[in-house]
Amino acid sequence: MERKVKLASVPRNKGKTVQPHAASPYTGKNVDGAIAHLERALSIPDAARVFGRDYWHNRITELLACPALTPTQTKRISQLVQLLASPGQSGRSSTQTLPLAAEV
Known part of the structure; x- marks a missing residue:
């Protein structure tokens, strides 16, 4: 089953759109640490710069x-996108639907 989550996207440099990667370097074992790292990094004002x-x-x-994202991890990632698009990160947001791999 393929899940789709509507996430805010952010303006791209030089008007280029970044496409989702075909494969992820993350697994069910290391994705929580990666999410926590980005939560810390993006909580700093203007981190996007x-x-x-x-x-x-x-x-x-x-x-x-x-491929092994849980609903809780998906929600945390959605919040990361919102952080990146927030005024404190100097960006305006639009919307983009990104497909997610099936839950394991």
Whole structure:
């Protein structure tokens, strides 16, 4: 079963759209740590400026590609997207639907 989650997206550098990755470097064993790291990093005001929005968006997209996401992890990732799109991160948001791998 394929899940879809409606997530806010953020403006891309040079007008390019970042496509979801085909594979994720994350597994059910390490995805929680990766989510926690991004939660800490993106909670800092203007964190998106450090590496750029594309970098942070790609990291979040890699998380979404993890095939073993639980509903709680999906919700946390959705909150990351909202953090990235928040005014404190100097961005406006639109919406984008990203497909998620089937739950394991």
